[in-house]
Amino acid sequence: MWHDDSGDVASRRKRQMNSQLLVVDDDPEIRTQMKWALGADYEVIMAEDRASAVEKFKANSPALTLLDLGLPPRPNDFEEGLGALSDLLALDRQAKIIIISGQGEKANAIRAVGAGAYDFLCKPIDLDELKLILHRCIYVVNLEREYEELQKKSRPDVFENMLGASAQMHGVFAFVRKVAATDAPVLLLGESGTGKEMAAMAIHRRSTRKDGPFIAINCNAIPESLLESELFGHEKGAFTGAHAQRKGLIETAGKGSLFLDEIGELPPPVQVKLLRFLQEQRFQRVGGRQEIKVDTRIIAATNADLKEAVAKGKFREDLYFRLAVVVIKLPPLRDRGDDAEILAQEFLHEFAAQCEKAGLRFGQDALRALRRHGWPGNVRELQNRIKRAVIMAEAKRITAADLELADSSELVPVTTLKEARENVEREMVEQALRKHSGRISAAATDLGVSRPTLYELMDKLGISRGEPGTHGVTESGAKATPEPPKT
Ligand SMILES: Nc1ncnc2c1ncn2[C@@H]1O[C@H](COP(=O)(O)OP(=O)(O)OP(=O)(O)O)[C@@H](O)[C@H]1O
Numbered sequence: 001m002w003h004d005d006s007g008d009v010a011s012r013r014k015r016q017m018n019s020q021l022l023v024v025d026d027d028p029e030i031r032t033q034m035k036w037a038l039g040a041d042y043e044v045i046m047a048e049d050r051a052s053a054v055e056k057f058k059a060n061s062p063a064l065t066l067l068d069l070g071l072p073p074r075p076n077d078f079e080e081g082l083g084a085l086s087d088l089l090a091l092d093r094q095a096k097i098i099i100i101s102g103q104g105e106k107a108n109a110i111r112a113v114g115a116g117a118y119d120f121l122c123k124p125i126d127l128d129e130l131k132l133i134l135h136r137c138i139y140v141v142n143l144e145r146e147y148e149e150l151q152k153k154s155r156p157d158v159f160e161n162m163l164g165a166s167a168q169m170h171g172v173f174a175f176v177r178k179v180a181a182t183d184a185p186v187l188l189l190g191e192s193g194t195g196k197e198m199a200a201m202a203i204h205r206r207s208t209r210k211d212g213p214f215i216a217i218n219c220n221a222i223p224e225s226l227l228e229s230e231l232f233g234h235e236k237g238a239f240t241g242a243h244a245q246r247k248g249l250i251e252t253a254g255k256g257s258l259f260l261d262e263i264g265e266l267p268p269p270v271q272v273k274l275l276r277f278l279q280e281q282r283f284q285r286v287g288g289r290q291e292i293k294v295d296t297r298i299i300a301a302t303n304a305d306l307k308e309a310v311a312k313g314k315f316r317e318d319l320y321f322r323l324a325v326v327v328i329k330l331p332p333l334r335d336r337g338d339d340a341e342i343l344a345q346e347f348l349h350e351f352a353a354q355c356e357k358a359g360l361r362f363g364q365d366a367l368r369a370l371r372r373h374g375w376p377g378n379v380r381e382l383q384n385r386i387k388r389a390v391i392m393a394e395a396k397r398i399t400a401a402d403l404e405l406a407d408s409s410e411l412v413p414v415t416t417l418k419e420a421r422e423n424v425e426r427e428m429v430e431q432a433l434r435k436h437s438g439r440i441s442a443a444a445t446d447l448g449v450s451r452p453t454l455y456e457l458m459d460k461l462g463i464s465r466g467e468p469g470t471h472g473v474t475e476s477g478a479k480a481t482p483e484p485p486k487t
């Protein structure tokens with residue numbers, strides 16, 4: 001039943017052949033035999049004791065491990081082998097570890113299976129039996145991987161690696177889906193760290209160009225004098241130092257997408273050249289006369305006010321309109337309801353696994369601080385704070401201090417019952433408004449009060465309708481995030 005007769009046999013077999021197998025055995029002869037017997041089907045990695053097994057496992061994350069329970073320095077008491085088993089499972093609870101045990105040691109092997117090993121085999125090893133077990137095991141590994149991928153795809157709050165459960169982000173995802181199908185240039189707007197580059201990648205990956213290159217360049221990071229040749233390439237001898245002809249990024253990104261970050265920094269002569277490329281898909285390399293035509297989609301981004309740059313004469317209006325055929329606004333994190341918390345949990349999960357602190361959780365003070373923070377640096381700031389907190393955390397709970405955020409409960413020393421009541425009210429009202437992105441009716445329903453009462457409460461607590469964190473409270477709901485396409 002487990003062998004694979006599906007249409008995808010070839011690719012599955014290829015993956016199977018590429019799988020790494022860690023053999024942990026203190027007997028060099030057995031290690032050599034295993035390599036000889038299994039080397040054709042697996043990339044065999046070898047370790048002779050518990051410490052090297054852990055080291056090799058960390059370095060390679062092998063899909064399969066064969067583990068001899070009798071490891072040095074006490075090859076006869078199996079505790080070292082069982083210890084190695086638990087070390088490896090702590091690194092990856094899905095690791096497939098097959099125990100090799102001596103004759104008459106079946107009880108220990110069964111103990112190991114009880115502790116999480118996948119299966120066991122008694123010595124002397126029957127190679128056919130071993131190959132069969134490994135084959136079945138790799139089949140399970142592949143099924144698990146496919147299941148994980150499917151689960152990821154079916155998560156409504158993940159779109160092309162972008163996490164977002166808020167209506168605002170769902171608006172962005174829907175917009176990206178729509179524009180990806182076209183070849184129109186896209187202009188991504190949003191504060192620093194809101195995910196503009198991620199959105200650009202999502203547009204590329206969702207487009208028919210997905211098998212072509214995605215190239216990103218930060219226009220501000222390249223000296224003005226070099227930017228033109230970086231983008232459009234140059235001919236040999238075009239300028240001092242141009243020893244050979246060189247293709248520019250627009251050409252290299254042919255049949256793919258070129259992401260121009262910080263587009264507002266483009267110097268005027270390059271703006272002219274880019275405008276022409278957008279109009280005609282043609283350009284000349286620096287120092288060249290030949291017209292080159294390439295099929296490259298331009299996706300641009302900026303966190304600056306391009307319209308203001310146009311008004312000041314720093315950015316060409318005709319180029320602005322060409323680029324802004326479709327505009328997508330990435331909302332600031334503070335306007336995304338509970339997304340900050342969802343992202344925080346995801347980043348914690350990811351970084352804790354990387355730092356081998358899998359059980360790490362947020363403490364209540366940390367969660368409170370996360371909810372109250374305004375996130376001026378948006379998702380990047382959140383990511384960095386959590387990365388640092390995971391490294392710094394000494395206990396099982398991340399504290400507000402680990403995040404370098406003030407615990408809100410410490411900020412407001414309470415002296416009277418009235419103050420305490422108001423603090424709780426403020427916390428709850430703000431939370432409800434955040435959750436519903438400022439929609440009064442929905443927040444009032446959550447809080448079990450009428451709309452007029454909520455307004456009264458907000459007035460009493462000094463929560464304004466446009467307060468940061470409550471994001472411009474409205475009757476009807478938050479502003480639709482992405483602007484409609486402009487032509
Ligand atoms: N919705 C999201 N889900 C998960 N990770 C995200 C999301 N948005 C952004 N990130 C992560 O946050 C970081 C910043 O994102 P990105 O570089 O795309 O932002 P940006 O708007 O281009 O920033 P900048 O303006 O500073 O260039 C990246 O590490 C990215 O992986």
Ligand SMILES: [Mg+2]
Nearest residue numbers: 196197261301
């Ligand atoms: Mg960026």
